[in-house]
Amino acid sequence: MAIIEVNRLTRAFGDFIAVKEVTFSVERGEIFGFLGANGAGKTTCIRMLIGLLAPTSGEARVAGFDVYTQPEQIKRNIGYMSQRFSLYEDLTVRENIRFYGGIYGLSNRAIKEKTAELLEELGLTGVRDERIRSLPLGWRQKLAFSVAILHDPEIVFLDEPTGGVDPIIRRQFWDLIYEASAQGVTVFVTTHYMDEAEYCDRVSIMVDGRIEAIGPPGELKRKFGVDTMNEVFLRLARGGAETAAETAAQGGGG
């Protein structure tokens, strides 16, 4: 049973079509990698799914709710962590947790319990009264993720969650993702680190606003006859670039 269903979803900004008739679905409990080069349309697509951006055409349902008519219901059932940190840098760890917990309607008691649990799990108990500004990037990312799933959403959307940190910290971050996934949260993650793509149950690769390939990493590697997701990605991305170059050449010749 698909928890995200997207059918011919399109978004145009003036003449520029950022997302072109994208169709795909994500199953409940999956870790779905949403890959693509910078500017391929990943963020635009994710913003439509979480109700921040109105689609131009097409259909999409998230957690059973329509993106056009029920964006508020969608928001109650999803978590979101963006590439720009969503935490307030001038508030402390505890204050951030309390604020987001409160906004999502958690009871005071639930907020208290969740806070203790989360600090313990992330090993942040010692810095719970430190301001976010003073924490290292990797800690902030882990905390932002935990805050995004504080209200036990059905799906969590992660938009390039691990930008700017080393592979060890990225690996630790992915441990958190697995843990959430094991508890039944569907994970929808965009990234351009291809080692991360290997961790996903299924990935889609977006090139110039279209989804050019979709499937489990192993299957895609076999299909393209390569050993790593990196090579799959390069082939598709280069293919897109070549196609674009050809089109341009033809346009110039005709």
Added chain:
Amino acid sequence: MRTILFLLQKEFLQIFRNRAMLPIIFVMPLIQLLVLSFAATFEVKNTTVSLIDEDGSTTSRRLVEHFEASGYFTVVHRTFSTAEADAAMQRGDVRMILHIPPDFERDLRLTGTAPVQLILDAQDGAAAGVVQAYAARILTAYSRDVRVDFVVPPPDPVAQPVIDVVFSHWYNPDLNYQFYMVPGILVLLVTMIGTFLSSMNVVREKEIGTIEQLNVTPIRKRDFIIGKLVPFWILALVELSAGLVVAKVVFHVPMLGNLWLVYGLTGVYLVGMLGLGLWISTITETQQQAMFISWFIMVVFILMSGLFTPIESMPGWAQKLTLLNPIAYFIEIMRRVLLKGAGFWDVQAQFWALVTFAVILVTLAVRQYHKVSA
């Protein structure tokens, strides 16, 4: 409702943690109130005078004493040459020349009238007008004294009835200029704190990216707006209280009206001005843009508010424009309530104007704020 409490808690934490903003919020306004109220006055004191007393009589000397005793004039230069007096004015040493012609006393005794010449440095026309008014007042008072002294019967009592105008200055009998200015400057404080802070606030969340995080939460638009308005509403009212204390303690401004009425009306006024700030916040992308637009609007509103120049002396089209200026209404309200002890019914018209502004500006802000971009 609970959501609003969490929002308020967060906003207050952020406000009190911002070390750069705290002094701006709490100290600057009071400094402004003190400095502006002492400085912004139309009273012209210590006008320097060059005296040409060609009469040199007791009467002329007494006239000069009257000028000096008034506290507005100081004779710094005495001469018998008009050229020298002109030169003193040219140099900027004196701002007025008082020329008493020869035979001043004699003419006054014999005919009951005698000319005196006043030459004013009128580079600043308004100030010159004020000085002229002071001088005229002194001359009138003096001529009344002299008339009693000399007991000169008017040459033709029937043809020259004397109209004696008796002025009585109501609501500010001592013509204390600060009484007039302080309530207006209080309005400025409350306005600037409210509008600037609220206009910077939402746009700041845009800049750091947290607005996006808030927009993916199920937070209600109404709760969000209230959560953003209430903190600055409270701050501005605290500011008003501090300002009222200074007005009372430092400037001894009479507070004839009901203070609850002052707070109530300020509350309504602030809703409008915070709505304006919030609206600016929603149409801009950076704090710089928000600051610039708020500043532009504020300057126009303040200069046309009647704080420094009376609305009655503006050209007709400008007077009509002030009908769209919430600051003008609120200054009018504050002056009338504080200085004249006006009650609610006396400022009803202004009250409804403020309500209208509040409704329009908040509606604009609410309509402009979207959780979903189109």
